[in-house]
Amino acid sequence: MSLPHAILTALLERPSSGLDLTRRFDRSIGYFWSATHQQIYRELGKLESAGHIRALPAQAPARGQKKAYEVLPAGRAELARWTAAAQDPKPHRDAMLLRLRAAAVVGTAGLEADLRRHLDLHRRQLAEYEEIEKRDFPPGDDSAQARLQHLVLRAGIELETFWTQWLTQAVEELPVVEDGTA
Amino acid sequence: MSLPHAILTALLERPSSGLDLTRRFDRSIGYFWSATHQQIYRELGKLESAGHIRALPAQAPARGQKKAYEVLPAGRAELARWTAAAQDPKPHRDAMLLRLRAAAVVGTAGLEADLRRHLDLHRRQLAEYEEIEKRDFPPGDDSAQARLQHLVLRAGIELETFWTQWLTQAVEELPVVEDGTA
DNA sequence: ACGGGTTGTGCAACTAGTTGCACAACAGCA
C-alpha cells in the first residue's frame, strides 16, 4: 500500500525517469522501502492513469524512451493525506531470528557461517550510512527539512548498529546445540 | 518461504492444533514471524500432504475437529536443512520512516498524533517482552537451549528499546515543516 | 559494418500474504 507513496516522495524530491527512480531506490529511499524496476514501472503506469503524475515532455527528442515524470497537485495531495493518516505498524518478519529459534530445537549445525556473513553485511551497511551522514549532514545545518531527513538516517544507523552488536554476540556465544532427535 | 518452517518449529516445541498454533503465533513465535489462522490452516494442509507432519489420532472422540499435529522425521530434516542454509536478509520496509521522509516534502501536518500512538504501542511491546524475560529467563539458567531462546528475546527487547527512544526523539524535535507547494 | 555488451523500458507469470466470509459445534441463558 505504500510503494506509490514512496515514488511520489521521490518524484517530489526530483522529477525522474523510471531508471533514475530505480537507481534512487537502490540507495537512499530503498534503504527503508525497497523496490525493483519492474514494480516501479508498473506503479508509474498506475500513478499516471490516476492523474497523480505526468510524463514531462522530453526536450531532447528522446529516441524511444518515456523519460521523466513529475508530480501533479492531485498526487501531492494524496501523499499529504497518506502521510497524515494513522497506520498500524506492520507485523515484523525476521528469518534470522526464526532460524535461531529453530536451531534451539534441531541443532545449530551450519548456522555460524551465515551468522558471520550477515554480520559482515550489516557492518557494510552501517559504514555506508555513516558515510552518508558525514557527507550530507555536517553539524550545524538545522533547517527543518534537514533535521527530518537526518532523523530518518539516524534510525538506519542505529538499527544497523544494533544488528552488528547483536550478531557479534550471537556468534560469540553460539551454544552448540545438538540435534534433539529423540 | 518460511511460514512452513515457523510452523515446524512451533510443532516441534509442542504438538498443537491449528487453533493452538494460532494462539502461539499471537505471542512468542509471532513476535518475529506473524501469521493469521487462515495462513496457518492452509500451510498445515500443505505440510501434511508433503509428509512433513501428521495429525495425531484424537484420544477424546473429537467432535468435529482435526486437532493436533506432530512433526514427522522428514519435517524435522527439512527444518534442519532450512536452518543451516544461507539466506540473504530481506530488504526492509518501514512505512513510518517513509512517512517522515514524505513529511519533509509535503509537511508534517497530522503526523505527530500517530507518532505518539506508535510510541505507545512500542512501549507496551517492550514491557511485555521484559515481563517474559523476567518470567522465563531467571538469571542462572544457561542450558544451551535457554541461551539461544534468550538471545532471540534480547533482540526483541533491544529493538523495541530502540524504537521507543527514536520515536521519543522524533516527537520531541518534530520540526514544523510547512507544505512546500510552490 | 557488424557482433557483443550495456542501458532503458516493460510484460507475464508466479508466490506470499491479507481480507472477507462461511459454517458447524457447543455453551449459557431466557
Add this chain to the structure above:
DNA sequence: TGCTGTTGTGCAACTAGTTGCACAACCCGT
C-alpha cells in the same frame, strides 16, 4: 427449547511483491 455468542476450522478472492524474460537502442571495439 430455541436464541445468541464464542470457539474452532476452513475456503475463496484479492493485493502486493518477486522472478524471469523480452526487446529496442545505443556504444564500442575490430
